[in-house]
Amino acid sequence: MSPPPAESRLTPDDLREVWPVLTSEERVEAFSHLDRYSAQEFFFTLSARGKSIIILGSPEGERRLWMRLLAPDDAADVIQETDDEARSGLIDLLDETTRKEVKALLAYKEDVAGGLMSPRFSRVRPDLTVDEAISYLRLQARDGIEGIYYVYVLDVEQRLLGVLSFRDLFKSAPEKRVREIMQPEVLAVTEDQDQEEVGRLFARHKYLALPVVDGERRMKGVITADDILQAVQEEATEDIHKLGGVEALDRPYLQVGFLAMLKKRAGWLAALFIGEMLTASAMAHYEEEIARAVVLALFVPLIISSGGNSGSQAATLVIRAMALGELRLRDWWRIVRREIAVGFSLGLLLAVIGLARILAWHGLFDMYGEHYLLVATSVAASLVGVVLWGTIAGSMLPFMLRALGFDPASASTPLVATLVDVSGIVIYFSVSAVVLRGALL
């Protein structure tokens, strides 16, 4: 049989293009048409879930081959994506050392340091000489240490004593002892540290790798910046989705099925709708006022949306600052003082614009009736109150959620807008009741 003509050969780029819209079966089928070299290259760029689909869809013999190509942390990620049934079958395909390592990794939650680390790192004893250390590392490299960036110095009980960069090792005199040239103060993370925190450490210190230790400072593995980069991307995506009032999708948009997509959105949307029903009750409460002065109703959307928008701004800024570790719970007082000043100023700005608009439309189109000045005053005063209130609510809601143990990012912009809408109606009609008493009301 001759190979198909060159034009009709499937390239990894072609496959990447259509990948999101293929079913699992189609993916396996298409993947099998790649040539050997492209298949490997393509395989390694797949997400853990994508890898699991290919592996489970491959014939018995190939399955082992793919599993054995994976580093232990990647193998653990792939296994985590499969259901319980397939799991032990896949673990059995690994060689004995990797199997042990993978089982240890599977014991960690996915979003903590232990779940991100690789158990394979380069280690030396403190009393080797530089030349001995380099030879010893050459041996370790042959045995399958994945990446070597830093060399960790451990005592006999695997406790972390210090760290050496390759540069330190390479530039030192050959007869020096490791102990003399190592850096003894090593920043390490613990196994159960949250990945968001680990990401902040990496971003702040610009490290390429950080050691992971247990409670007794025994070294367990190493996290590299490339692992944490994926984690940081995922955390940001999760926060963005929550901020937009969607449950975090845990895979790419195009790979979420119709029903799953509906579920991710319907919950919050229905909850917000039910909350927003309070606006109908609030409006009903002022039904008589509206009947007497219909002109009041005209400005309801304008006023409540201004509260929602200013609240969205405040919530967004506070939530992102919290995620980046710039704000802690006890900063709330500093923030509230500042947001009051900002909210008041922004409210004044909108009040001036609103006032100008009503006066202009009165002059130009003779709108809003004889009491237009009082209406303009009501609108302007309400705007100051609503924007001020929106800003305070938007900035404090994330603090409250965090204090109660929830994710501050759940204070989505639609949630803040909904909360502020109801109070906006109450503020507006209360202000109007005072300003327009005896005139329109």
Added chain:
Amino acid sequence: MSPPPAESRLTPDDLREVWPVLTSEERVEAFSHLDRYSAQEFFFTLSARGKSIIILGSPEGERRLWMRLLAPDDAADVIQETDDEARSGLIDLLDETTRKEVKALLAYKEDVAGGLMSPRFSRVRPDLTVDEAISYLRLQARDGIEGIYYVYVLDVEQRLLGVLSFRDLFKSAPEKRVREIMQPEVLAVTEDQDQEEVGRLFARHKYLALPVVDGERRMKGVITADDILQAVQEEATEDIHKLGGVEALDRPYLQVGFLAMLKKRAGWLAALFIGEMLTASAMAHYEEEIARAVVLALFVPLIISSGGNSGSQAATLVIRAMALGELRLRDWWRIVRREIAVGFSLGLLLAVIGLARILAWHGLFDMYGEHYLLVATSVAASLVGVVLWGTIAGSMLPFMLRALGFDPASASTPLVATLVDVSGIVIYFSVSAVVLRGALL
């Protein structure tokens, strides 16, 4: 003079705590109280801006010392933070090699590959043996190569021929040639590639470092995952701020002054307010209808906010998928078809809840008058239309912005909500005009 008692010594942690609220002068003053070791440690965790404040605030002699501690890419970042006046003074403090490197780096924009790379990387010629290469790298390490993770193989004209990991080098037989063990197909980025794209490459391939080349594939520098991690964090922050309807703050929340903060928020807020004024015009258009059937006004906030919320969800999902490179412009048709189905289903869901609520309140509290069934029908039908429209608008606006060359993240949730509010009013009153004709209207 004896040193102050231990308790009163300022620690880096103390300083980090108060840092955000200090003025530049106070920062310099406080920093000078750290002991030598802590000062260095603290200095390296500062942002480029923080470093520039310390350096400019230090006496002449120390200034040189701090500048020379910086790697060329960090020095370039620091210099970029200072004004033109201080710039050349700082450049002059560097040693000659670094000065050249920094000047080359300063020619790049901050958010492209060239602006992120370090010009110091380990290089070998293809015909060295493994043993020769290792010795040569030990020499390079002494001369100040910053980090060594990969070794790049270059020809005499500095063109990139291949790459070696340290592991490859260490595990190979000493007499092999570099050419025989190098990987010849190297993924490289070009100098002017956008940092967002580079970040996606890193996250997808899980690389620790990528070479940067010019148009002739001459190697210019190397970007490491730790550099790109900061860039990815910054890009996500920028997108989140824009999504929340704020101009991106380019420094931490607490470090933005009051007026600057006001400026970042006032622009968008005022623009949205002016856009939202159209709701007042739309409502005025239906003033007579409202006067005849006040009950209609009660549901305006509920209906328009539902459109805004569903639009926020759709916009958020599409914008993030675009930022992650999951969606391209030409995918718009696939998305619009899908979002129509999702929007219609979500609209039906809210319609059912809304219908139930009106019927229940009529039964329980005898509200909404004799035509409550027709009112309920208007509300329910409008909800389907408004949610469907909000979903389509929210998902398509980012595509339109990108097609016009704008950042899709500018389709902030408040902007989508504002756009949808006006159309929501029109949809609601048009539907009601049909349903309630002859009864209430």
